[in-house]
Amino acid sequence: MNKKIAMSAMSIFSSLAIMGGATFAAFSSTDTVEGNTFAAGELVLEAKVGGSTSTPAFSVTNASPGDSYSQVIDLANTGTLASTTTTLTDITFPVAPTSAFDLSDVLDLEIWDDVNGNAVIDVGDVLRGSAPLNSPAWTNIDLGFGIAGPGSHLIIAKITVNPGASNAYQGADAGTFSFVFTTTD
Numbered sequence: 001m002n003k004k005i006a007m008s009a010m011s012i013f014s015s016l017a018i019m020g021g022a023t024f025a026a027f028s029s030t031d032t033v034e035g036n037t038f039a040a041g042e043l044v045l046e047a048k049v050g051g052s053t054s055t056p057a058f059s060v061t062n063a064s065p066g067d068s069y070s071q072v073i074d075l076a077n078t079g080t081l082a083s084t085t086t087t088l089t090d091i092t093f094p095v096a097p098t099s100a101f102d103l104s105d106v107l108d109l110e111i112w113d114d115v116n117g118n119a120v121i122d123v124g125d126v127l128r129g130s131a132p133l134n135s136p137a138w139t140n141i142d143l144g145f146g147i148a149g150p151g152s153h154l155i156i157a158k159i160t161v162n163p164g165a166s167n168a169y170q171g172a173d174a175g176t177f178s179f180v181f182t183t184t185d
Contacts, residue, residue: 041081043149045183048074057157057179065106068160072119075143075181076152083183084146086153088129090180091138097173104175106165107133113144114154121156133159133175147183 049055049071057071077083088111093104113126128144131137147153157179 041149042079043077043081043083043183043185044079045083045086045147045181046076046078047179047181048076048152058159060159063161065161065165066163068158070121070156070158072114073155073157073179074152075147075155075183077147077149077183079149081149081185082146082151083149083185086143086145086147086181086183088138088141088143088179089182090140091133092178092180093134093176094178095174095176099173101168101172102134102175103169103172104134104177105132106162106169107175108160108162109133109138110158110160111141111143112156112158114156117154119154119156121158125156128155132162133177 046053049057051074057073058069060069063069075086091109097103109129109131110127111129112121113128114121115124115126116122126144129138129141143155145153
């Protein structure tokens, strides 16, 4: 008799399971959410001098020991993302000197963060680096700021002809160089 009760119970449970499955299938539904998009932002760094990206920061002739020259460089992020770090990545020398005396040997560079944005080195501005122009120290200098997207930030480059430059540098090859800047998010 126990066997008949067990078979009867299994039959009832099987019937309920089949009815439950059919009921579930009758009450399920599917829908689609369409039109999803994803777009990446961008960082676009432009180094401007006098409002132009093609003007060199320095074009000096007839320099003599002790002379100083300053130039404001506007680092502009014309992209849509804000950056968190701006770096003077390198100073490159695309033209090799042809004389024994390279004028860049006696050019001293200072890079200032123009914190108040008034295009003048004054109280509150921060000196970010100071070394001879051709020093390997000018690699990956953190300038201490990010740039909003879009936005800009001023730095000031100051070059001084070393007052101790000897007569050997008179008429020496020009120190042709490029600043390389990077900004990252």
